[in-house]
Amino acid sequence: MRKALALPTIALAAAAFPLLGMSAASAADGGSYQADLGALNASGVTGTGMVTLDGNTATVTVEASGLLDGSPHAQHFHIGAEGTCPTDADDADDDGFVSVTEGAPYYGAIGSSLTTEGDTSPDSGLAIDRFPTTGTITYERTFEVTEDVHEAFDNGTAVLVLHGVDKDGSGAYDGDVMSDLDPSLPMEATAPAACGSFAAAQMGTTPAGGAETGGGSTAGMEQEAAFGIGAVALVGAAAAGAVAYRRRQADQA
């Protein structure tokens, strides 16, 4: 009985004070967050993630290098845990890898999948055909995040994780250790390669794209009148000269 009463009460309270919820969201409207990526599993990967939230619209930029070229790199916002990253020492099962399972107590579960197209929900967490596949990633996309992801940025528990590391240097995802997420995949395909916690950026709100700082007056032809006068005068000069020349010939005749 108590439960049945409690839920409508909360709903009523929420309806009565819509501004409470809105003010929390608007405080974060236009806020920018940055994550500096550190390498995991000795990947050597470095990089930076930047996210600007406008309500629940996230403009996401990820730049990273040192990844295995030609193989998919799943990348996610992880949320709901400590908002921190594991280290290579967190290989609890001693299989030589810090796995996703071993990292989750630090960075949590997938909140958004940073796919190149289509769905960005946790359902696309292993959508390997829609993640970057290059050794150097330059990723830019704007998409809607869920309320829990927005809140994770607000309270400092959002973490950027890039997956896929060629730990044995073979040039491909392979090896005897299989993934803790999908036993049909090598551990190298899913193990985290880089991780960074998001924190408020120095740039309070990072502008999107470039700046429209030119109106174009000097790009085309200026002084069109001068060119016009010059052209007419020179044509006139040629005509006058021609008449003078003909008269000279006439005089001589």
Add this chain to the structure above:
Amino acid sequence: MTEPTRHPSRRTWLVLALVLVVVGATALVVGITGQRTAPQPAAGTRSAPTQTSDRPADSIPGSGSDTAEAPPAADVAAPVRVDIPAIGVSSDLMRLGLNADGTVAVPPLEADDRAGWYERGPAPGAVGPAVLLGHVDSAEYGPGVFFDLGAVAPGDEIQVSRADGSVAVFTVDRVERHPKDEFPTIDVYGNTDDAQLRLITCGGDFDAGAGSYEDNVIVFATLTGTSPA
């Protein structure tokens, strides 16, 4: 009636031809010399960075080398003026925010063209990437306040005067030009270890259809001194 009165003489035609040649040549010279093109750094490349740590930070009397100790944003007064002696720029600074689409707002196109400070980022002299923007030109008023920004070279000084009378002195590290659709967001707007300044204007080819330049010219500079209020 003599012939010369019925028809202008050969001499008259010759004089007329000469006068028109002079007029035409003068007009063309005016037209050609009036043609101005903003200086352009090489596209996508970086000019050689200078060792800012080697530079004495004494360009303004009484300035200290406080680069490593740049104060937090709250302690830095808002900028009111920028001077770039190397290209003869001296401009009051307006405040700039964001457009509705999330792009950075730019100063209005006016005869009295001014540069502006992006106020949703760090103030010049605070740790982080402070941003100043100015037009390269406008269709109505010609060259803008940052017309010559592409001619700024590593080592040049930029002085930013602040509301409390203090002056932050920055030294140019590099000048870059990038297509707007490949704008280096993290390089320009990402966190920095010290107090940095970015000056942004337009460059590259003008897309007449879009009424817009294709590139941005960006000057990167580091705080190398501060004169007290």
